[in-house]
Amino acid sequence: MKNSINESPIGIFDSGLGGLTVYREIRKILPNEDIVYFGDTMRVPYGNKSPDNIRTFAKEISIFLKGLGVKTIVVACNTVSSIALDVVRKFGVDTVFGVIEPGVKFALKRTRTGKIIVIGTRATVNSHAYKTKIMEENSKIKVVEKACPLFVPIVEENFIRHKSAGLIVEEYLGEFKNTDYDSIILGCTHYPLLKNVIKKALPKINIIDSSKACAYFVKDFLYKKNMLSDKRKEGSTEFYVSDMPQNFKELAYRLAGVKICKINIKRF
Numbered sequence: 199m200k201n202s203i204n205e206s207p208i209g210i211f212d213s214g215l216g217g218l219t220v221y222r223e224i225r226k227i228l229p230n231e232d233i234v235y236f237g238d239t240m241r242v243p244y245g246n247k248s249p250d251n252i253r254t255f256a257k258e259i260s261i262f263l264k265g266l267g268v269k270t271i272v273v274a275c276n277t278v279s280s281i282a283l284d285v286v287r288k289f290g291v292d293t294v295f296g297v298i299e300p301g302v303k304f305a306l307k308r309t310r311t312g313k314i315i316v317i318g319t320r321a322t323v324n325s326h327a328y329k330t331k332i333m334e335e336n337s338k339i340k341v342v343e344k345a346c347p348l349f350v351p352i353v354e355e356n357f358i359r360h361k362s363a364g365l366i367v368e369e370y371l372g373e374f375k376n377t378d379y380d381s382i383i384l385g386c387t388h389y390p391l392l393k394n395v396i397k398k399a400l401p402k403i404n405i406i407d408s409s410k411a412c413a414y415f416v417k418d419f420l421y422k423k424n425m426l427s428d429k430r431k432e433g434s435t436e437f438y439v440s441d442m443p444q445n446f447k448e449l450a451y452r453l454a455g456v457k458i459c460k461i462n463i464k465r466f
């Protein structure tokens with residue numbers, strides 16, 4: 199039996215625009231769902247902030263999304279997924295998805311050598327959330343974690359096609375070139391936008407894009423719980439940011455190919 203929850207929107211949030219990589223994948227495979235996206239453009243980046251602050255931001259955003267009547271919250275930010283999923287469950291809704299678990303499950307299916315690289319922001323790497331989850335699933339896997347703090351500004355400044363991007367990626371990841379690590383988890387929502395540059399630096403390594411994995415995880419879960427929308431028409435998306443809406447709109451299109459007509463401001 200379907201009920202009103204099916205027609206409620208899916209809430210997605212990130213510290214800024216990186217979460218659009220998750221939004222994009224969800225929109226592709228769930229075209230009939232209504233979606234509300236919030237990007238905390240006033241407080242981005244989260245990746246260099248303290249866990250206490252990140253948990254406070256997560257609480258405020260969860261209360262906001264709950265107030266908009268979302269049926270589920272997708273935490274499209276690795277930093278928040280690593281540090282504050284419990285906060286989102288407590289102050290938001292019961293059905294909450296992070297990006298860690300789907301990314302880990304996908305990586306475990308792909309690796310043949312049992313050696314996985316995880317890259318992310320400092321906060322994500324310091325939390326060891328990926329390593330912990332991988333160990334929970336399979337304690338024999340060897341994991342190396344590396345923070346790549348310059349990757350986010352490369353994306354935000356739209357330097358992804360600039361030669362400096364290649365040099366920086368090489369500097370951070372070159373050490374893995376001739377090793378038997380065979381999979382790399384992009385543990386930050388911005389990193390899929392650098393996929394081509396990473397592929398060039400590590401041509402033999404499987405790239406695990408957690409945004410794609412997360413979208414399939416969400417679809418599968420909502421389907422099994424009978425929570426998907428029944429609508430036949432295309433779903434709508436409402437965008438909210440906490441600052442600089444015009445800038446967000448332009449970058450969303452330029453970097454993620456997401457066209458935004460109307461954008462709202464929400465400040466805390």
Ligand code: DGL
Nearest residue numbers: 213243244245276277387
């Ligand atoms: N969205 C963040 C993440 O996935 C990256 C940007 C930030 O540091 O806020 O970890």
